[in-house]
Amino acid sequence: MQIEPLDPHSPAAMSLLAQSDAYMAALYPSESNHLEDPHGLSQPRVRFIGVWLAEWLAGCAAVKVVDDAVEGPYGEIKRVFVQPHFRGRGISKVMMEELEAHLRAQGITVARLETGVHQPEALKLYETLGYDRRAPFGAYAADPLSVFMEKRLSA
Template sequence: MVTWRDSLPSNESALTLLDQYFTARAADFPAGPDAYRRAQPLDAQFAPPHGVFLLAEGENLSGEPADIGCGGVRRIDDGPHGSRFEVKHLWVQPHARRLGVGRALMAELERRAADLGAAELVLDTNDSLEQAAALYRSLGFSQIEPYNDNPNATTWLGKQLTPG
């Protein structure tokens, strides 16, 4: 079972998970590890009412309770559909993948963004992250025009949210 804990990116557990995320992305980055640009998220961007950062609590490899994933949403400039929030730093530890943790985390982030007033949820990704892109598309995200200049991104996706 997975539960959620509100956090800030500077929380010790969040920093550990973010370091795992950044290290894995750099190691697998198509242009090489030196080309990957690491961007540490700022607490102020992921604190209500501007956003939220979540830790996914599950079990580590030994079966003990542990933080096994993270992700956040933050408000960015409004888009064509109104208030726009961006999904950032979605990460699930390898041992917890293919168990629905990423899907559940995305659903919770979408719910939280809607609660904060989001009319649209957007994200950027790299074409090398095929499983992530497949997850996003299965959740209703579709390709949109680039909304930022993230040098790590090759694809931008968006999803309109229904008012709650």
């Protein structure tokens, strides 16, 4: 398993993001999907990573650093996705740990995310990793299909 920064405009990343888009579109209406596009994933304060198993891009994930005037800076986890035939191997956990380490290295002590109610595996992963449910944050509005979570990161 090799983790490395990923160009969101690369063919492998574009293919994986398209699979993620299709999966999310099958679960939720468009107004409940808050997907970061390749342009957003290529911004300076975003770390977009991929996990390679041999020559196969098995999964991807990103964290975006947000400077909130009221609550201070935090990292927002985005685009955690593992191809179905690579699931169950701990890839999502490894990616989350990598993104959290990236935040800690920058002195960011809070990680937040939004996920959906129809993704029990994701909810279980985030809860296992220490994420707690919270109210909507940033520009998000309350949505009965969304679950908002947060984790305090130790220094």
